[in-house]
Amino acid sequence: MNALKEQRVATLRDDDAVISILAVDNPSMFSAVTDGFDLLLLVVTDEDQRTNQQYHYIKDNCRIQERWLSISELSRLIVHGEHRNLIYWILKGEILLDKNTYLEGLRHRMLEFPPDMREHKLLIEFARFLRRYLDSKEYVLYDHLLDAYNDILEALHHWARIVIIEAGIHPEITVWRQVKNINPGVYKLYEELTLSNETLKQRVQLVLLACEFSVMSKMERCCKPLLDVLSSREEAWSLQELQQIDKLSDIQFELPLILNKLVKKSLTKEIIYTVDEQVSTFEIRYLNS
Template identity: 65%
Template sequence: MHNFIEQRLEVIREHNAIVSVLAVHKPSLYSAVTDGFDCLLLVVTRQDGQAQRHHVHYIKDNFRIQERWITPEALEEQIVHGVERSFIYWVLKGEILLDRETFLEGLRHRMLEFPEEIRDQKLLIEFSRFLRCYMRSKDYLSEEHLLDAYHDILEALHHWARIAIIEAGFHPEVTVWSQVKQINHGIYKLYEELTLSKETLKQRVELVLLACEFSVMSKMAACCKPLLQQLGSRSEAWSLEELQQCPQLTDVRNELPLLLNKLVKKTLAKEVIAAADPELSSLELRYQDVKQAVV
């Protein structure tokens, strides 16, 4: 099918707006990394309308190809903020067929460098998701909804594994558990205990909840660095609405109430009471960095 891909590439080259083309071949028979297709062609174009319209499937001699078009901005957004981990695999593992402005080479290089700013952003995202699942599991367990508690603590453990991978300087890939096994065997062991142990379901959930409480919650300050930096960026306390409008916190805007509540309880942030609606005689809670509060 190499000739067919080459023929398709020649057609794509005629579009002046095309920046790069990447080919990703299905690594194994049952892999979903290419959505089940034998090959994925990722076409990077500067025309947003063109990218939105173009998502085509081909077949020739029983060889199936998926062609997806995307803008450079949308691809970078997926790498930094997206939840679809396949994009990271595609950029890191794919074969670059066309790269007029060395866009993909540059993006791949930045990903491998994994600069601190992107690491901090990903840690905040993963910690917010971990915290939500962890808290839900505790609630379900207290109400004896064991299967729901199990589901959420397994999801929390998955985010903990991703946190460990990011801390080690790597992008979490599609196969997180095989990846974390090489980086943090303790987390992998907990995964085995949760899924394979002969203890009761309740005992397994309790074990992982306890490990999360002592291990991951101690990482709150490091994982919430972008949020704490935002709180400390001015002397005045911040309202929830103001924080939700900050571009740096867009990815966790829905989780900010839970994050702020936990930061206050851990004395990493401080609540400040401010006047709100006089007609309702209500007071507004605002949030401040602890160091600013001391000053």
């Protein structure tokens, strides 16, 4: 296996676009960490047009998956937490090549989990939680119980990730194992939802109630990056202006939902601007309370 790694590094070393190469050995025959391959090679490039390229090949009876990611895409995936194996790869993988110590620095930053990264991830997870939570509430009203169950389970999963991030830890693949040690109360809710003998509707309503009292109290904390933007100037912000802010780009589709909730919780104020008096058109803008 080591010879294979050395050969691939020797091939790519002179490619100016290649910044780093990381290797992850398959921990077990049943593991999905490497998508079932014997070896995963993560190639980090500074060329966006070469990102998300994947190659599957066999060499010396070793099944290899090679994935290329640009620096910008890698950063985006880490913040979003969409690819849960990625954290494992970066923290546990073997660094084979690292120009300018890019991966070493990234690994150190992830282990340190600085406040700005933590706040960004909290905002994303809260946005996802809020959407699922509200969808589940609506489904319950119309007795679409399976859909309500599916959404509240997803909302609970995002709540778990919020709890983990608040503890200063990156959510891993096994989120519920992490939560059990960090917040047994949230883990207990997960058990109540999935294993209780109560009716499906009762289980969903129980978690919805818990979400209303517990997670909604975290709104101000989780929405700090957005509230900081709103308070950064005296003039109220339009939705279009907020959606163009780089630090809010990851939640731009959920911004209307979040702003509406912030207003209802009196954490943000609506300011009405006259757009066209003749047709009685008024624009809603937002200002930190």
